[in-house]
Amino acid sequence: MSSRLKNILVPIIAVLLGIILGTIIMFLTGYDAFAAYRALWNGAFGDIYYTGEVIRQVTPYILAGLAVAFAFRTGLFNIGVEGQLIVGWLAAVWVGVAFELPKIIHLPLAVLAAALAGAFWAFIPGYLKARFRVHEVIVTIMMNYVALHVANYVVRSVLSENSDRTEKIFDSATLRSPFLEGLTDYSRLHWGIVIALICVFIMWFILEKTSKGYELRAVGFNQHASQYAGMNVNSNIILSMVISGAFAGLAGAMEGLGTFGYAAIKGGFTGVGFDGIAVALLGGNGPIGIIFAALLFGALKVGSLNMPLESGVPNELVDIIIALIVFFVATSYMIRWVIDRISNKGAK
Structure with a gap:
């Protein structure tokens, strides 16, 4: 069996195993699994309104998944997507409420501000990694909390008068x-x-069709060999984190300029940045795979809201199914081993 086919089969099998185990858990806890999945489907695609909400939820998932995947494809693990998303959200709304310009100028400016804010927030761990070899996982995790509390301070003390949320952005920025x-x-x-x-196209084009993308992937694969070949390893590490952060910042813009239209005090993380890790993992860190993974996660998240109403099944069970899917993707070497055994037997 070709490695390409195997890469496609692994996430599909992981999803099926997650659903099967989730079904068993529902039966063991006394819930009607078939009614739950029917309610899940109806809550995601049973009405045009729900379908619109699924696509709306998919949008930041795609961008968060791209942020994680881009860094991973270049040898870095960006756990700070959540924080970069938050500062991108804040920057987009800041521009959205601070100016009233023609839409052709205002909207691109707000989107660009979000990308730049996310890129800057990712530049810091990228620079520390390149200059001092500080592990990016530690720095990005800590910067998530810094982003959360700084954003809350700015919302309450700068963008509003001690309020829990900003004004709505101008229509020219929505x-x-x-x-x-x-x-x-x-x-x-x-x-x-x-x-x-x-x-999605930009990520594919950069990594697959440009010499800089080749450099970024080469540095991720082997830094020492890349340096020996004359590549600037440090600048490529920083650039990779900056591009990853820009995608994450854009995910925040989708929430600030689209879904909500304002920034508000957050009692905790949005979760979208962390879900982006699962989306990238399930999508095999590839642009097309990320679209399908984001669609699955978006449908599960939105559809699960209908489960308690229509079937009496708590929507937390969907979180269990998602966790099981991620578990099986993370342990994909087991699935690959089974596939290899089956294909070897078939060859004999």
């Missing part, structure tokens, strides 16, 4: 569209999905 909302029975679907799909 990604929301009356056309899309009317098309999906007034869901919160916005044009951010177009930006997310463009970023």
Whole structure:
């Protein structure tokens, strides 16, 4: 069996195993699994409104997944996507409420501010990794908390007068569209999905079609060999983190300029940045795989809200299924071993 086919089969098998084990857990705890999955489907695709909400949820998942995957493809583990998303969200809303400009200028400016904020937040661990060899996992985890509390301070003390949320952004900075909302029975679907799909192409193009992308992947594969070949390892590490952070910042813009239209005090993390790790993992760190993984996670998250209403099954069981899927993807070497055994027997 070819390695390409194996790479496709592993996440599919992981999803199936997660669903099967989730079904067993439902039966053992006395819930009707078939009713739960029917409610899940109806809550995700049973109505045009729910479908719009799924696509809306998929949008930041794609960008967060790209942020994690880009860093991983270049040998780095960016756990700070959540923090980069938060500062991107804050920067986008800041521009959205501070100016009132023509939409053709204001919206791109707000989106660009989010990308730059995320890129800057990722530059710090990238620089520390390149200059002092400080492990990026430790720094990015800590910077998540810094981002959360700094954003809360700015919302309360700078962008509002001791309020828990900012004013709504000007219409000239919003990604929301009356056309899309009317098309999906007034869901919160916005044009951010177009930006997310463009970023999918950008990631593919950078990594697969440019010499700089080759350098980034080479540094991730073997830093010493890359340095021996004349590549600037330190600058490539920083650049990789900056691009990853820009994707994460854009994920924040999708929330600030699209879904909500404001920034608010957060009692905890949004979870989107951390879910991006699972999306990238399930998608095999590839652009196309990330789209399908984000669609699955978005459908599960939105559809699960209907489970308690229609079937009486707590939506926390979906989180268990997601955790099981991630577990099986993380232990994919076991699935690969089984596939190899089966294919070897078939060859004999």
